[in-house]
Amino acid sequence: MLEPKAGFGxxxxxxxxxxxxxxxxxxxxxxxxxxxxxxxxxxxxxxDLILPRRQPSICLFRNRYVYVFGGSQLKTKRELAQIQTMGQKEDSAGSDLNLDSDEGDDDAISAEVASDDSLFDDQ
Incomplete structure (x- = not known):
């Protein structure tokens, strides 16, 4: 990792x-x-995520969208009810996946994965 951390999704x-x-x-x-x-x-x-979160749950849905659920704030111990969407998009090299952020959208990060990508292929 780039720096030490724990409790991540x-x-x-x-x-x-x-x-x-x-x-x-x-x-x-x-x-x-x-x-x-x-x-x-x-x-x-x-x-970055919109809100700092400790122990969020993350789900990849339909091999295209990523949802970040809940988690909590560490200092206030407040549990979060917010869901943030993240997505993936194939980059110009066609191999790596990058998360893209929509400018001006303060509640979601979104993009897409190429339709021929599959999480479960043994490549």
Whole structure:
């Protein structure tokens, strides 16, 4: 990882693992999102979550949309009822997946995965 953290949510695609939120040194919740490219063995920073979240649940739906559910704020211990959507889009090289942020949209991050990508193919 780019820096130590715990209590993050995660999901994976064929060649990448994404982690979102969590805590750092047990002192505050994070809004950071990072991806790990297993082919290139490199971590990349992705667009931040809108709200810092500790222990969020993350679901990849229809191999296209990512939903970040709940979690909590560390200092206030407030549990979150908000859901944030994130998506994936094939980049120009056609191999890596990147999260894209829509400018001016303060409640969602969205994009798409190419329709021929599958999470369950043994490639």
């Amino acid at each position: 995660h999901f994976s695609t064929n060649f990448e693992i994404f982690i979102a939120g969590g805590t750092q040194h047990g002192s505050f919740a994070l809004n950071q999102v990072h991806s790990y490219d297993i082919k290139q063995d490199v971590w990349l920073k992705q667009p």
